[in-house]
Amino acid sequence: MIRKLEGRGAIITGASQGFGFAVARAFVSEGASVVLCARNGEALELARAELAAQATPEQIVAAQTADVSQPADVEKCFVFAQRILPRLHILVNNAGVYGPKGPIETVDWEEWVKAVQINLFGSVLMSRAVLPHFKQHGYGKIVQLSGGGATNPLPYISAYATSKTAVVRFVETVAEEVRGDHIDVNAIAPGALNTRLLDEVLAAGPGKVGQAFYDRAVKQKAQGGAPLEKGADLAVFLGSAGSDGITGKLISAVWDPWETLPSHLSDLQQTDVYTLRRIVPKDRELEWEAK
Numbered sequence: 001m002i003r004k005l006e007g008r009g010a011i012i013t014g015a016s017q018g019f020g021f022a023v024a025r026a027f028v029s030e031g032a033s034v035v036l037c038a039r040n041g042e043a044l045e046l047a048r049a050e051l052a053a054q055a056t057p058e059q060i061v062a063a064q065t066a067d068v069s070q071p072a073d074v075e076k077c078f079v080f081a082q083r084i085l086p087r088l089h090i091l092v093n094n095a096g097v098y099g100p101k102g103p104i105e106t107v108d109w110e111e112w113v114k115a116v117q118i119n120l121f122g123s124v125l126m127s128r129a130v131l132p133h134f135k136q137h138g139y140g141k142i143v144q145l146s147g148g149g150a151t152n153p154l155p156y157i158s159a160y161a162t163s164k165t166a167v168v169r170f171v172e173t174v175a176e177e178v179r180g181d182h183i184d185v186n187a188i189a190p191g192a193l194n195t196r197l198l199d200e201v202l203a204a205g206p207g208k209v210g211q212a213f214y215d216r217a218v219k220q221k222a223q224g225g226a227p228l229e230k231g232a233d234l235a236v237f238l239g240s241a242g243s244d245g246i247t248g249k250l251i252s253a254v255w256d257p258w259e260t261l262p263s264h265l266s267d268l269q270q271t272d273v274y275t276l277r278r279i280v281p282k283d284r285e286l287e288w289e290a291k
Helices: 018-029 041-052 071-084 109-137 158-177 196-204 211-223 228-239 258-270
Strands: 009-013 033-038 061-065 090-093 140-145 183-189 250-252
Touching: 009 018, 009 071, 009 109, 018 033, 018 041, 018 090, 018 228, 033 041, 033 071, 041 061, 061 071, 071 109, 090 109, 090 228, 109 140, 109 158, 109 183, 140 158, 140 228, 158 183, 183 228, 196 211, 228 258, 250 258
Parallel strands: 009 033, 009 090, 033 061, 090 140, 140 183, 183 250
Antiparallel strands: none
């Protein structure tokens, strides 16, 4: 049986824990060689060792400590991956934080900016690093983590919501820039996950994140949330040859029929399905006359 990522090389950021680690585990299971990146060197090494034990002798499982918001770290990570991997095919931009929680006028400004630097600038910097390599080889895949922050307002978690919306528009824009280079750039919404971000919300309490959001978090914690594996499987699909030509989309791991998307390739390429757009009155069957 041929594995979906056999022979492919990938950089995965934020890979030491949570969803990033789940993606890395799925990639290794499907035959990829991987370079794991994260800020915590100790946790990163533990993740690398666990995945290396599951890999075949032909696969490379390596780690590079990096803060994706720092250009020097991003360059170091890319140079390391380019040196150690036979070929780099995939970038998974997973590294992300919630940032400060509370009303925009009271949250710590430096923490707000840092969240945007990690979530948005980190994704842009990593993409800038790999795109010349992808263009040189005439092929590449960028898989960007987005989420609920891009599809709905998130009161009291404004840095996260703002940055996650911005990365989707970045994905849509870069996808158009590189469409002729056979490089696919997509964003995924993995669903409501029970990771450290959920624990942060619960620890912050309703006074910081709002009663409604806190109540949803309590319910999610009790019910288990979306399976990490579902989003990881979507990341595998978007990193594989099976998704070639699907680009510039925000795809939900939980709600969208992504396994069947190759059969809808023409529609995906010619419509605004799975993209950010402005809702106008006619979309809601309203007729508003101009003066």
